[in-house]
Amino acid sequence: MKNTVILGALSVVALSAGMASADTLADVKARGELNCGVNVGLTGFGAPDANGNYQGFDVALCKAVAAAVLGDASKVKYLPTTGETRFTALASGEVDVLIRNSTWSFQRDTDLKFDFVAVNYYDGQGFMVKKDLGVSSAKELDGATVCIQTGTTTELNLADFFKANNMSYTPVNVADDSEGQRQYLAGACDVYTTDASGLAASRATLPDADNHIILPEIISKEPLGPLVRHGDNNWGDIIRWTYFALVAAEEYGVTSANVADMATSTNNPEIKRLLGAEGELGKMLGLDNEWAKRAIAASGNYGEIFEANIGSATPIKLARGLNALWTQGGLQYAPPFR
Amino acid sequence: MAFVQDAPKDSFRLGMLIYDTRYRAITIQVIVLTLFLLFLSWLVNNTIENLAAKDRSFDFGFLWQRAGYDINQTLISYTNDSTHFRAALVGLLNTLLAATVGCIVATILGVLVGVLRLSKNWLVGRMMTVYVEVLRNVPVLLWILLTMTILSETTPAPSDFRVTEAMIAAGEAPKATMMLWDTVAITNRGMNVPAPLVEHGLPRLELLGMSVNSNVLAFLVVLGGSLWVNSRIRGHARRVQEATGVRPVTWWKSLAVIVLPTVALLMALGFHLDIPTLTRFNFKGGTEILHSFTALTLALALYTSAFIAEIVRAGIMAISRGQSEAAFALGLRPGRTMSLVILPQALRVIIPPLISQYLNLTKNTSLAIAVSYMDLRGTLGGITLNQTGKELECMLLMMAIYLTLSLIISSVMNAFNRAVALKER
Numbered sequence: 001m002k003n004t005v006i007l008g009a010l011s012v013v014a015l016s017a018g019m020a021s022a023d024t025l026a027d028v029k030a031r032g033e034l035n036c037g038v039n040v041g042l043t044g045f046g047a048p049d050a051n052g053n054y055q056g057f058d059v060a061l062c063k064a065v066a067a068a069v070l071g072d073a074s075k076v077k078y079l080p081t082t083g084e085t086r087f088t089a090l091a092s093g094e095v096d097v098l099i100r101n102s103t104w105s106f107q108r109d110t111d112l113k114f115d116f117v118a119v120n121y122y123d124g125q126g127f128m129v130k131k132d133l134g135v136s137s138a139k140e141l142d143g144a145t146v147c148i149q150t151g152t153t154t155e156l157n158l159a160d161f162f163k164a165n166n167m168s169y170t171p172v173n174v175a176d177d178s179e180g181q182r183q184y185l186a187g188a189c190d191v192y193t194t195d196a197s198g199l200a201a202s203r204a205t206l207p208d209a210d211n212h213i214i215l216p217e218i219i220s221k222e223p224l225g226p227l228v229r230h231g232d233n234n235w236g237d238i239i240r241w242t243y244f245a246l247v248a249a250e251e252y253g254v255t256s257a258n259v260a261d262m263a264t265s266t267n268n269p270e271i272k273r274l275l276g277a278e279g280e281l282g283k284m285l286g287l288d289n290e291w292a293k294r295a296i297a298a299s300g301n302y303g304e305i306f307e308a309n310i311g312s313a314t315p316i317k318l319a320r321g322l323n324a325l326w327t328q329g330g331l332q333y334a335p336p337f338r
Numbered sequence: 339m340a341f342v343q344d345a346p347k348d349s350f351r352l353g354m355l356i357y358d359t360r361y362r363a364i365t366i367q368v369i370v371l372t373l374f375l376l377f378l379s380w381l382v383n384n385t386i387e388n389l390a391a392k393d394r395s396f397d398f399g400f401l402w403q404r405a406g407y408d409i410n411q412t413l414i415s416y417t418n419d420s421t422h423f424r425a426a427l428v429g430l431l432n433t434l435l436a437a438t439v440g441c442i443v444a445t446i447l448g449v450l451v452g453v454l455r456l457s458k459n460w461l462v463g464r465m466m467t468v469y470v471e472v473l474r475n476v477p478v479l480l481w482i483l484l485t486m487t488i489l490s491e492t493t494p495a496p497s498d499f500r501v502t503e504a505m506i507a508a509g510e511a512p513k514a515t516m517m518l519w520d521t522v523a524i525t526n527r528g529m530n531v532p533a534p535l536v537e538h539g540l541p542r543l544e545l546l547g548m549s550v551n552s553n554v555l556a557f558l559v560v561l562g563g564s565l566w567v568n569s570r571i572r573g574h575a576r577r578v579q580e581a582t583g584v585r586p587v588t589w590w591k592s593l594a595v596i597v598l599p600t601v602a603l604l605m606a607l608g609f610h611l612d613i614p615t616l617t618r619f620n621f622k623g624g625t626e627i628l629h630s631f632t633a634l635t636l637a638l639a640l641y642t643s644a645f646i647a648e649i650v651r652a653g654i655m656a657i658s659r660g661q662s663e664a665a666f667a668l669g670l671r672p673g674r675t676m677s678l679v680i681l682p683q684a685l686r687v688i689i690p691p692l693i694s695q696y697l698n699l700t701k702n703t704s705l706a707i708a709v710s711y712m713d714l715r716g717t718l719g720g721i722t723l724n725q726t727g728k729e730l731e732c733m734l735l736m737m738a739i740y741l742t743l744s745l746i747i748s749s750v751m752n753a754f755n756r757a758v759a760l761k762e763r
Contacts, residue, residue: 022391084724091392091729112727113393133497133619144619145527150716151724156406159418170527170620171408173710173721183710187495187526190619230393 024096024228024235025069025286033075036062037095040080040176044201044310044318045101054078057309058099061120061226061243064295065097068242068287073298082176083151087112090229097239099226101195103153113230117240120225120302122322122331124218125154126196128203131211133190138217142167147180147189149173154194157220177202195222197310197318204315238285244334245292248274249301251325251334256300259293274337281337302332389730398735400726401426407721409712411628415551422722429717430739436635436713437700443639444699445692448646453676455651466647473644479705481641486633486709493526493629499616521613523621529632530614533625537608553607560603564596571595630711634703642699649691653684685758693751697744704740714739 028034038059039046046056054062059078067073081089081100090098091113101123102108104116127146129135138161148155150173162169172189174180181202184192192199199214206212226243228236249255252271254262263275272278275296276289285291299305303325310318324330355365389396401423408418413431416424455466473481494514501512516523523530540552571591579585614624657680665675706713707720714736723732 084720087724087727088729091727108727141619143617143622150721155721156725159406159408163418169408170410170626172410173712173716175707186490188490189527 022232024232025238028069028096032070033077034062034066034069034097035077035079035095036065037081037086037089037098037100038062038078039100040082040178042101042177042198042201043205044314044316045197046078046099055309057121057305058101058226060299060305060309061099061246062097063298064246065239065242067294067298068245068291069238071294073294083149084175086151087114090114090227093229096235097226097228101198101224102227103195104223104225104227105153108227114227115230115233115236116223116225116227117236118225118243119223119331120243121197121223123195123197123222123224125157125193125220125222126199126218127215128184128192128199128212129190129215131213135215138215138219139165139167141169141191143169144190145170145172145188146191146193147172147174147183148193149177149180150175152194153220153222158193161219181206195224197224197316200318201310201316204317234286238287241285242292242295245274245295245337246300246302246305247325247332248334248337249292249296250303250332251327254296254301255304256297259296263293270337279338385730396730398731400722400728400731403726405722405725407725409717410710411631411712422718422726425722426714426718426735429712429714432631432711432717433700433703433706433713433715434743436631436638436703436706436711440635440638440642440699440703441696443635444642444646444695447639447643449650451643451647452650453654455647456654470644470647473640474648478638478641478702479708481637482634482705482708485637485640486629489629489633490526493524496523496525496527496616496620499523499525499621516614521611521624523614523616525621526629527620528626528628528630530621530624530626532611532613533623535610535612536604537610540607556603556607557600560599561596564599567595568592628711630706630709633709634706634711638699638702641702642695645695645698646692649688649695650684652691653686653688654680656687657683682758686755686760689751689755689758693748693755696747696751700743700747701740 036059038054038056041047042056044056046054046058049055062076062078063073066076079089079095081095081098086098086100086102087108089095099120101121102116103123104119108114109116127138127141129141135141141162146158146169148158148171155171155173158169158171172183174183177194177198180192180194183189185206192202194202196214196218203209203212203214226239228239248270249259252268252274254271254275259275262271263277266272266275266277269278273281275293276282276291280289282289282291300308306318306320306323307313310316312319320328320330322331324332326333355361402421404418405420405422405425406418407425409416409425409428411432412428413435414424414428416428451466451469454462455470457463457466498513499516505512514525521532536553540556571588575586575588612623614621614626616622661679661683662675665679670678703713704715704719707716710716712720718732718739719736723729726732
């Protein structure tokens with residue numbers, strides 16, 4: 001009896017493992033829809049708006065990929081994933097690409113058999129506290145209760161940081177950002193910690209944002225980026241170069257407004273190659289030559305996407321910082337299109 | 339003159355496997371078993387192929403790697419330098435703690451409510467009906483969330499306990515104060531109670547690669563020894579009583595045997611209470627009983643107690659009316675009739691369904707993640723699974739543990755059932 005139960009259990013696990021094909025591009029084309037793994041809800045990065053449509057910095061990249069591959073930015077199925085479920089969703093083939101502020105780390109890239117194709121946001125872990133607590137530095141947090149999203153790299157950084165500074169803390173493990181905010185506001189924890197961009201996004205949605213401060217310390221490197229499964233290099237290339245097309249577009253001044261004109265009017269051969277007026281770059285990816293043009297038209301170039309979702313004009317008010325173009329002193333840099 | 343005719347020679351033909359009723363049952367069983375085994379092997383094969391396709395290995399080596407994360411409630415010593423195995427063990431103990439406390443509270447409440455529901459007092463009976471129907475007809479997850487919300491929203495924040503100099507000057511009292519002679523503080527995070535501490539403790543014991551608190555061990559050994567001696571004293575008293583009819587006075591011997599050695603041990607170890615005090619963010623010192631634990635255990639106990647109440651009521655009603663009439667005829671009062679006559683007999687009906695309630699409660703502790711209680715599902719099946727990416731291994735291990743746990747509970751309860759069952763000869 002015991003054996004049958006164990007075998008039965010094994011079978012359920014095996015069934016849920018599903019079948020992931022090696023040719024994601026063909027699958028997506030046949031399906032006519034891109035399955036994009038996004039955040040359950042992180043304002044500015046990936047969250048449903050008032051009408052239930054997903055919007056955000058990460059979501060815009062899903063749209064760009066759908067536009068490049070399928071020719072229609074709206075042909076995306078958004079699959080909300082938590083910190084706990086995201087990697088299983090990608091590994092099992094439930095999603096084609098995961099664009100969900102996930103940190104590029106050695107173990108995830110190698111042991112978990114994923115490929116991080118780019119870094120669309122350079123981030124670091126920060127702390128948010130209530131102002132009336134009178135804390136001005138993360139080094140003063142000895143003995144505090146900390147809300148932390150489970151299944152994230154931030155969980156491990158937090159343990160390392162407190163250990164390195166010889167401090168103690170009580171963790172409260174929460175499933176996602178909204179639960180973390182709820183616990184933090186209810187006073188179940190003194191501190192909420194996650195990526196600094198996530199903190200800014202959370203703070204922006206608080207009713208009394210001015211009563212909360214984000215501490216100056218950034219305790220880790222969190223390069224966030226899209227990732228795909230190991231072993232389908234062509235699909236990885238498509239995501240990577242779609243992203244680079246958006247970055248290059250910003251560098252060359254191609255925007256969603258002028259992308260149609262630029263394709264014909266420009267004399268810059270690099271822009272011509274990018275927009276498919278010259279050369280056959282699209283074919284090398286297994287797409288048509290207008291792929292990048294459509295990707296840029298979907299929600300604009302990297303700079304436009306940044307400003308529209310998380311930039312200084314939005315409630316989140318993130319500065320470009322490390323995410324400025326390399327020409328502006330930042331780290332965003334696209335290799336040559338040739 | 340009868341012709342003795344031989345029975346037709348029965349040669350076996352293949353068709354008989356289907357048409358002959360003697361073989362048909364076996365044939366069907368063989369076919370079904372074969373199909374079942376084929377299905378199983380397909381599943382195992384599918385798993386292996388998919389693991390190979392993803393270039394993933396299947397091994398449990400990760401259990402011995404450094405966990406790297408912290409857990410807020412640890413019954414055994416644990417730091418983020420401990421292994422994933424140790425983290426799983428911490429989770430398992432947290433699960434067991436919630437399950438044990440939950441089962442005990444649920445049983446006490448359930449028996450009480452079940453008995454009271456049969457009360458002749460109209461109001462008490464109806465109130466217990468409402469208790470049962472309300473509790474068992476709302477999903478247990480909602481009860482857990484509700485309990486957690488009540489506990490965390492109605493209690494003061496730790497900072498409300500603070501008395502600043504400005505407040506003393508203004509003669510203001512803090513918003514909240516500690517209870518029971520300033521030893522217990524209930525905040526919106528948990529309940530801080532005094533903890534037993536020893537001044538000069540024994541060194542930790544390394545046992546089977548695990549570190550064990552030898553003070554607790556010593557205490558348990560001494561207490562166990564005392565109880566054993568006490569049972570010998572009582573046994574002797576019983577024999578004397580059976581032989582002579584006079585029971586010797588033993589209470590002072592029992593008291594001395596149980597209390598003196600443990601007190602002596604505690605004195606030798608330098609026992610004292612560690613009272614929680616407010617530090618910058620939280621109460622430090624003492625033991626913190628997290629609200630997540632209280633909410634989970636209480637909600638599970640309340641929910642399960644409604645089912646147990648019904649089981650108890652059914653058990654009592656299964657006992658023939660004549661039993662209580664006979665007891666009344668002997669002059670037993672209703673309370674004693676219940677405890678001496680009805681309940682012992684009802685136990686035989688109650689225990690088998692009670693086992694499944696205990697199993698349900700134990701398995702329901704895996705809802706702990708809803709209130710951030712770090713049980714087995716939270717450590718092994720949550721953080722460890724995520725940080726190592728070993729979904730299959732963690733899930734299988736977790737299922738095996740829950741299965742073992744459930745089988746242990748049922749076999750213990752079955753043994754108890756056999757012990758109280760009607761002895762038929």
